[in-house]
Amino acid sequence: MPAPLQTAARAFGFEVFACDGDARTGRLTTAHGEVATPAFMPVGTRAAVKAMAPEELWQLGYRLVLANTYHLALRPGAELIEELGGVGRFMGFDGAVLTDSGGFQAMSLAKLNAIGFDGIRFRSHLDGSEFMLTPERAVEIQERIGSDLMMALDECTPYPAERARAEASLELTARWAERCLGARKRPRRALFGIIQGGVYPDLRKRSAAQITAMSFDGFAAGGLAVGEPKEQMLEMAALSATLLPAERPRYLMGVGTPEDLVAAVGMGYDMFDCVLPTRNARNGSVYTSDGRLSIKQAIHARDPRPLEEGCGCRTCTRLSRAYLRHLYISGEILAARALTEHNLYFYARLMAGMQAAIASRTYREFAAATMGRLGGGSRAEPQ
Amino acid sequence: MPAPLQTAARAFGFEVFACDGDARTGRLTTAHGEVATPAFMPVGTRAAVKAMAPEELWQLGYRLVLANTYHLALRPGAELIEELGGVGRFMGFDGAVLTDSGGFQAMSLAKLNAIGFDGIRFRSHLDGSEFMLTPERAVEIQERIGSDLMMALDECTPYPAERARAEASLELTARWAERCLGARKRPRRALFGIIQGGVYPDLRKRSAAQITAMSFDGFAAGGLAVGEPKEQMLEMAALSATLLPAERPRYLMGVGTPEDLVAAVGMGYDMFDCVLPTRNARNGSVYTSDGRLSIKQAIHARDPRPLEEGCGCRTCTRLSRAYLRHLYISGEILAARALTEHNLYFYARLMAGMQAAIASRTYREFAAATMGRLGGGSRAEPQ
Numbered sequence: 001m002p003a004p005l006q007t008a009a010r011a012f013g014f015e016v017f018a019c020d021g022d023a024r025t026g027r028l029t030t031a032h033g034e035v036a037t038p039a040f041m042p043v044g045t046r047a048a049v050k051a052m053a054p055e056e057l058w059q060l061g062y063r064l065v066l067a068n069t070y071h072l073a074l075r076p077g078a079e080l081i082e083e084l085g086g087v088g089r090f091m092g093f094d095g096a097v098l099t100d101s102g103g104f105q106a107m108s109l110a111k112l113n114a115i116g117f118d119g120i121r122f123r124s125h126l127d128g129s130e131f132m133l134t135p136e137r138a139v140e141i142q143e144r145i146g147s148d149l150m151m152a153l154d155e156c157t158p159y160p161a162e163r164a165r166a167e168a169s170l171e172l173t174a175r176w177a178e179r180c181l182g183a184r185k186r187p188r189r190a191l192f193g194i195i196q197g198g199v200y201p202d203l204r205k206r207s208a209a210q211i212t213a214m215s216f217d218g219f220a221a222g223g224l225a226v227g228e229p230k231e232q233m234l235e236m237a238a239l240s241a242t243l244l245p246a247e248r249p250r251y252l253m254g255v256g257t258p259e260d261l262v263a264a265v266g267m268g269y270d271m272f273d274c275v276l277p278t279r280n281a282r283n284g285s286v287y288t289s290d291g292r293l294s295i296k297q298a299i300h301a302r303d304p305r306p307l308e309e310g311c312g313c314r315t316c317t318r319l320s321r322a323y324l325r326h327l328y329i330s331g332e333i334l335a336a337r338a339l340t341e342h343n344l345y346f347y348a349r350l351m352a353g354m355q356a357a358i359a360s361r362t363y364r365e366f367a368a369a370t371m372g373r374l375g376g377g378s379r380a381e382p383q
Numbered sequence: 384m385p386a387p388l389q390t391a392a393r394a395f396g397f398e399v400f401a402c403d404g405d406a407r408t409g410r411l412t413t414a415h416g417e418v419a420t421p422a423f424m425p426v427g428t429r430a431a432v433k434a435m436a437p438e439e440l441w442q443l444g445y446r447l448v449l450a451n452t453y454h455l456a457l458r459p460g461a462e463l464i465e466e467l468g469g470v471g472r473f474m475g476f477d478g479a480v481l482t483d484s485g486g487f488q489a490m491s492l493a494k495l496n497a498i499g500f501d502g503i504r505f506r507s508h509l510d511g512s513e514f515m516l517t518p519e520r521a522v523e524i525q526e527r528i529g530s531d532l533m534m535a536l537d538e539c540t541p542y543p544a545e546r547a548r549a550e551a552s553l554e555l556t557a558r559w560a561e562r563c564l565g566a567r568k569r570p571r572r573a574l575f576g577i578i579q580g581g582v583y584p585d586l587r588k589r590s591a592a593q594i595t596a597m598s599f600d601g602f603a604a605g606g607l608a609v610g611e612p613k614e615q616m617l618e619m620a621a622l623s624a625t626l627l628p629a630e631r632p633r634y635l636m637g638v639g640t641p642e643d644l645v646a647a648v649g650m651g652y653d654m655f656d657c658v659l660p661t662r663n664a665r666n667g668s669v670y671t672s673d674g675r676l677s678i679k680q681a682i683h684a685r686d687p688r689p690l691e692e693g694c695g696c697r698t699c700t701r702l703s704r705a706y707l708r709h710l711y712i713s714g715e716i717l718a719a720r721a722l723t724e725h726n727l728y729f730y731a732r733l734m735a736g737m738q739a740a741i742a743s744r745t746y747r748e749f750a751a752a753t754m755g756r757l758g759g760g761s762r763a764e765p766q
Contacts, residue, residue: 047709051716054701076684076709084687084705092701301459304467318437318475322467326430326459333434333719 012149012190012217014249014270020363022241022268025355028249030096030148031188032088033063037249037270038358040261040351041066041098042344043278047081047091050278051336052344054093060341061348063095064149066273069141070102074124074131078144086146098149098273101138101180103173103194104254107156107226115155117172135179143186152180152216154194157223166198169223170207177211190217192251198223199232201239208243218271219244220251225260225274234263241267258287258350259374262367265354277347281339284328287346289373295339300325313345314338395532395573395600397632397653403746405624405651408738411632413479413531414571415471416446420632421648421741423734424449424481424656425727430464430474433661434719435727437476443724444731446478447532449656452524453485457507457514461527469529481532481656484521484563486556486577487637490539490609498538500555518562526569535563535599537577540606549581552606553590560594573600575634581606582615584622591626601654602627603634608643608657617646624650641670641733642757645750648737660726665719667711670729672756678722683708696728697721 013029014037028035042049042057045068049057057065067087072078084090087097102120106113112123119134133141138153153176157169173196184191193216197203212219221240224233237252241264244250251271252264261272277287284295288308293300295307306316307324315324315338327335350370357366396412397420411418425432425440428451432440440448450470455461467473470480485503489496495506502517516524521536536559540552556579567574576599580586595602604623607616620635624647627633634654635647644655660670667678671691676683678690689699690707698707698721710718733753740749 046713046715047706048713048715048717051720053697053717053720055697075713076705080685080705083685084703090703090706092706302463302466314436314438320467320473322459322463323430323473323475330429330431330458332429332431333716334431334436336716337434337436337720 011188014218014247016246018359018361020358020361021266023265023354023358023363024268024270025358026270028064028096028149028270030064030190032096032148033094035064035096036352036355038261038265038351038354039064039271040347041271041273042347043273043275044091044097046071046075047087049340049344050282051333051340052278054091056341057344058094060344061352062344064098065093065095066098066100067091067145067147068102068105069099069138069145069147069151070105070122070133072099072145073102073133073141074126078141082144082146088146088148096148097146099142099145099147099151100253101142101151101153101194102133103151103154103156103222106133107158110158115172117175119153119176135176136183139180139183139191140185143184143189147189149190149192149218151220152177152191152193154196154222156226157196157198159199159223159227161198163198163200163203166196166200166203169198170196170203170210173207174210177214177216181214181216192216192218192220192249194220194222194253195240195243196223199228199236201236204236204239205243208240212243212245216248218249218251220253220271221269222253224252225254225256234260237264237269238267241269244268258347259371261347261350262354262370265358266363266367277343278340281343282336284335284339286339287343289370291374295321295325295328295335297325307342308346311342311345313342315342315345394571397601397630399629401742401744403741403744404649406648406737406741406746407651407653408741409653411447411479411532411653413447413573415479415531416477418447418479419735419738420653421644421734421737422447422654423644423730424654425661425730426656426658427474427480429454429458430470432723432727433665434716434723435661437474439724440727441477443727444735445727447481448476448478449481449483450474450528450530451485451488452482452521452528452530452534453488453505453516455482455528456485456516456524457509461524465527465529471529471531473529479531480529482525482528482530482534483636484525484534484536484577485516486534486537486539486605489516490541493541498555500558502536502559518559519566522563522566522574523568526567526572530572532573532575532601534603535560535574535576537579537605539609540579540581542582542606542610544581546581546583546586549579549583549586552581553579553586553593556590557593560597560599564597564599575599575601575603575632577603577605577636578623578626579606582611582619584619587619587622588626591623595626595628599631601632601634603636603654604652605636607635608637608639617643620647620652621650624652641730642754644730644733645737645753648741649746649750660730661723664722664726667718667722669722670726672753674757678704678708678711678718680708690725691729694725694728696725698725698728
């Protein structure tokens with residue numbers, strides 16, 4: 001079992017305040033402040049959450065955002081970010097930053113890359129230059145970038161993947177995990193391990209056994225939400241959660257919809273990231289407690305109501321659906337801003353609601369009520 | 384001479400508090416609040432100042448923005464805006480809104496339009512449908528839109544224009560001006576007349592004599608900054624200012640650069656609009672007291688300094704040139720936001736500086752110092 005956290009040498013810590021079933025609420029302590037869990041991290045791939053200003057993320061209650069190692073290493077470069085005081089300071093964000101390792105890009109940009117035993121050979125999507133990402137280099141880059149929560153380099157198993165492919169992938173991920181731990185130089189920065197195993201339960205177990213035996217500060221379930229059916233994602237996520245130690249934060253990577261988050265918190269996950277609230281906003285798709293709505297639809301053209309009645313976000317307190325539709329159709333930047341802010345407010349409120357429900361031991365009721373409303377809305381206004 | 388303003392039937396008023404030479408500082412009173420003059424109006428063509436949120440404009444000190452009659456009439460339509468409470472409420476802006484009349488679009492979209500004695504026949508740039516803008520219709524639309532300061536429909540003389548063309552244009556503008564006044568139904572909304580005359584001094588005088596004999600609430604010099612040499616623009620602006628009555632606000636349409644504004648305030652103008660601060664920002668061009676800088680340039684790649692040392696805008700208090708360049712090169716929406724906010728802050732501060740200098744009778748010194756710095760910077764860092 002991993003050693004207890006919060007030792008003198010480490011800035012990173014994780015405490016659980018309350019549990020309700022498998023769901024739990026607590027706090028991450030990082031070199032850049034505390035983060036209430038369960039926590040959703042907005043995605044700021046290139047050190048910017050699209051359409052948002054850093055102080056707005058803070059005002060919405062976000063204390064932890066995700067940035068992308070691969071993209072930032074290519075541009076503007078880890079050295080430059082280090083020279084400017086680290087990624088948080090670089091982007092003007094007062095909270096903490098988690099960086100992924102580049103493993104996901106090895107999969108998503110697969111045509112440009114070659115994976116070998118030693119690491120991933122990237123061909124830059126910007127200029128075609130070659131860039132070798134080894135486990136050691138992934139940690140070095142993340143330390144230079146000034147990440148508060150670093151992720152070990154993994155090979156993200158694609159979907160679908162043959163069993164043999166998934167098996168090779170998890171074994172490689174385990175070797176790389178060891179090398180990442182060995183490469184670490186700054187103990188104040190947390191380093192998380194990632195389990196793989198595709199959609200094969202026994203491989204998930206083997207990967208979890210390998211990775212959780214190592215002294216990581218937290219553990220992530222990777223290789224999910226990469227195209228597999230929703231039921232399979234939830235099944236593998238549920239299994240993986242039981243395989244991750246309770247005293248460490250559990251991070252379900254790349255998930256998800258509001259419904260997914262409610263389900264996954266019920267499984268015992270503490271951390272999430274997903275492009276959905278921001279990307280959907282830029283495509284005119286908006287979250288409400290009664291499901292999603294598409295601001296493009298003509299039905300909103302003369303509607304003086306806010307996106308969601310009673311919503312306290314800046315968008316809803318000031319702008320009507322009719323105006324937002326006008327902005328969206330006109331291609332105004334303010335459309336992306338206003339819809340993104342609403343969606344991130346919605347996600348922040350959802351996470352706060354889950355935290356409070358767990359603390360008051362009413363998570364089951366909260367989850368049922370939330371799921372009921374969300375599902376009802378989606379049916380009422382199909383996308 | 385026009386009758387005194389501030390009668391009981393009118394919400395609109397204009398007072399001059401102090402003069403220094405021809406420069407003056409004062410206050411516009413509108414149905415939606417007061418506006419300190421000299422005032423710069425950010426351009427919100429489609430009821431949104433590009434990349435900005437309405438409350439940010441307010442926080443920057445803007446109490447008056449410009450929106451475009453032609454664009455809004457086509458989409459979302461004047462009826463819809465009226466139904467939703469008027470353009471200010473529609474766009475969530477707590478201040479006042481001036482609308483131009485559509486005359487400028489008759490010129491700028493000339494291929495799509497035909498100008499006749501009765502009005503301008505537009506072919507929609509959106510869907511090709513026909514749209515007839517008469518003087519009466521221009522006023523009706525602006526009243527429906529809920530404009531606080533309406534502009535009479537004019538024929539904006541293009542540059543270059545033969546004398547006969549400019550003469551015909553000003554005569555048509557005068558006929559239309561009369562018809563606009565006759566069409567007015569809501570006296571709480573101000574209506575401004577526009578003088579034309581191209582770059583012909585005697586035609587400017589004739590146009591001014593015609594238009595200022597009518598009972599408009601304010602007067603604008605139109606048909607400038609449409610492609611003529613800078614010296615000619617300034618010469619015609621200076622002449623036009625002397626032809627406009629001192630007791631009414633004077634509006635120099637479509638102007639301009641910081642240097643232009645300093646010069647034009649010195650001529651006695653009170654109001655300005657221009658796309659430069661917002662459009663330039665989106666192209667990476669930033670105003671500082673020492674001239675413009677282009678954030679694209681490699682020289683900024685590792686520069687930890689703000690755009691302008693000592694600038695109090697949100698961008699400068701939080702974000703470095705290096706980060707802003709990274710955002711710009713990466714195509715992040717936040718680049719447009721942050722640079723636009725800085726430029727509008729710069730313009731707001733410039734106007735406030737001019738107001739204070741006039742009040743303290745030091746405008747000449749202020750103008751000389753400002754021009755000296757601005758010019759020096761432009762030379763030091765050419766665009």
